[in-house]
Amino acid sequence: MSRTSLPRRILFVTGMSGAGKKTALKALEDMGWETVDNLPLSLLDRLIAVSPAEGSIDERRPLAIGIDSRTRDFDSERLVRRVAALKTEGRNAGILFLDCSGAEIARRYSATRSRHPLAQDRPIEDGIVHERELLAPLRAAADELVDTSEVSTNDLQASLRLSFGDATGTGTTLTVMSFGFSRGVPRDADLLFDMRFLRNPHWDPQLRPKTGLDPDVGAYIVEDPTYAEAKQRIEDLLLLLLPRYEAEGKSYVTVAIGCTGGKHRSVHFAETLASRLREAGFSPTVRHRDLTHQKSDVQENGVPGLGS
Numbered sequence: 001m002s003r004t005s006l007p008r009r010i011l012f013v014t015g016m017s018g019a020g021k022k023t024a025l026k027a028l029e030d031m032g033w034e035t036v037d038n039l040p041l042s043l044l045d046r047l048i049a050v051s052p053a054e055g056s057i058d059e060r061r062p063l064a065i066g067i068d069s070r071t072r073d074f075d076s077e078r079l080v081r082r083v084a085a086l087k088t089e090g091r092n093a094g095i096l097f098l099d100c101s102g103a104e105i106a107r108r109y110s111a112t113r114s115r116h117p118l119a120q121d122r123p124i125e126d127g128i129v130h131e132r133e134l135l136a137p138l139r140a141a142a143d144e145l146v147d148t149s150e151v152s153t154n155d156l157q158a159s160l161r162l163s164f165g166d167a168t169g170t171g172t173t174l175t176v177m178s179f180g181f182s183r184g185v186p187r188d189a190d191l192l193f194d195m196r197f198l199r200n201p202h203w204d205p206q207l208r209p210k211t212g213l214d215p216d217v218g219a220y221i222v223e224d225p226t227y228a229e230a231k232q233r234i235e236d237l238l239l240l241l242l243p244r245y246e247a248e249g250k251s252y253v254t255v256a257i258g259c260t261g262g263k264h265r266s267v268h269f270a271e272t273l274a275s276r277l278r279e280a281g282f283s284p285t286v287r288h289r290d291l292t293h294q295k296s297d298v299q300e301n302g303v304p305g306l307g308s
Contacts, residue, residue, distance in 0.1 A: 009062035010048065010091060011164070012083060014138050015098030016131060017117050018105040020148045020156050021066055024098060027157040028064045030249055031165050037066035041073050044082065062164075069131050070117045076137040083141070097135075097142035101149040102128045161249050172246040174282055175254045178212070178270040180262025180290040189256035191241070193234055195265040199224045202264060211291060212267025221268050231269070235276050242282060255284075262290030 011033075013024050022037070029035045039047060047065070067079060086093035100108075106124050109116055118134075119127025139145065144163060148156055179186050181196070201207035201217050210217050221227060238255065245253050257273065259265035267288050274284045 008092065010086065010093040011062065011064045012079065012093070012095045013064055013066045013098070014068050014079075014095065014135065015146075016100050016105060016128070016135065017068060017070070018108045019098035019100035020146075020151075020153070021068060021098055023153055023156055024096065024160055025064060025066050027160045027249070028062075028164060030251065031161060032061060032251075033064045033164075034061045035064045035066065038071050039065055039067065040071065041067070041075060041078060041082075048086075069134050074134075076135055080137050080141045094143035095138060095141055096144050096146070097139050099139065099145060099147045099149075101147075102132075104149045157249060158247065161247070165249070172242070172250055173252045174242065174277070174284040175252070175287055176270050176274045176277070176284045177254055177256045177287045177289055178262055178266035178291065179256055179258050180260060180266070180293070181258050182261055183290050183293065185258070186254070186256050186289065188252075188254050190245075190250075190253050191238070192256045192258065193269075195257060195259045195269050197230070198227060198259075198265050198269075200260070200265065202261070207264070210264075212264045212269070212271065213291075217264055218268045218272075221265055231272065235273065238273070238277065239280055242277075262288070262293070267291055 011028070013021055013028070015021055025035045025037055036047065044065070048063075067074070080095075083093050083095055102125065105116075105128055109124055116124045116127040116131075118131050119125075146156070146159065151159070177186060177189070181194075185192065198221055201210070201212075201220050204220065207214075207217050207220055212218065212221070242253065255273070257266045257270045270286055270288065274286045277284050
């Protein structure tokens with residue numbers, strides 16, 4: 001197998017039972033990591049060596065492997081040695097250890113009425129002490145240690161996004177879409193702006209056959225006295241909100257720009273908005289949903305100037 005088909009990064013997620021390992025793995029998965037939980041150590045080398053499907057676009061996705069005291073043939077020192085060997089081989093491998101106070105672990109298990117995996121027939125405090133002893137070598141060798149004793153689920157996810165969100169090479173996928181209200185509102189829109197307040201090129205016989213991609217159509221729209229201020233306010237709002245969506249780990253954000261038929265005003269504004277977002281460091285994909293659809297005059301309002 002060629003080196004290029006190996007995962008870019010391998011992270012072993014471990015720690016105390018009840019400290020948030022499943023939450024961590026779910027957060028990593030949402031960020032684009034491939035995740036495997038409670039894999040027997042005897043199968044570890046086989047997993048790392050397996051090639052992805054031929055032609056897979058995710059052939060170098062980072063890999064997160066959940067391992068803890070419940071893992072079959074678990075051995076902390078053996079896992080520490082294997083991670084060290086991977087690093088010696090030049091692999092980007094590391095250990096994320098999730099710790100938590102004994103009192104908080106006991107409270108969490110009491111709240112869920114679950115049994116601690118190492119305290120099936122004994123007080124939970126005994127199981128916590130025993131597990132801490134088993135995991136001591138992993139905690140000492142951890143590349144990143146996170147104490148979740150006073151950390152909420154949302155805060156833990158946010159912390160992991162800061163530490164590991166760039167390992168996939170991707171962030172939030174941003175789409176700016178133009179559409180026509182006459183064909184329905186896009187169901188996947190996260191933010192929607194209605195451009196039907198702008199002067200309508202449909203009512204100019206010379207501009208009607210053209211689209212918002214044509215410079216003279218754009219010039220006609222820009223002449224609307226409310227255009228400049230509306231454009232500025234919408235841009236400022238998006239520049240405020242988009243980083244927050246990304247910080248919250250939202251994988252996809254669609255900004256929908258609508259007009260009556262999806263041919264003139266929304267198309268022009270979507271292109272202009274996407275250009276401004278690129279200047280600000282974003283990488284939006286522009287999609288004109290209804291640009292190629294034929295539009296009849298009855299879909300426009302009977303009063304020149306505004307759409308329906």
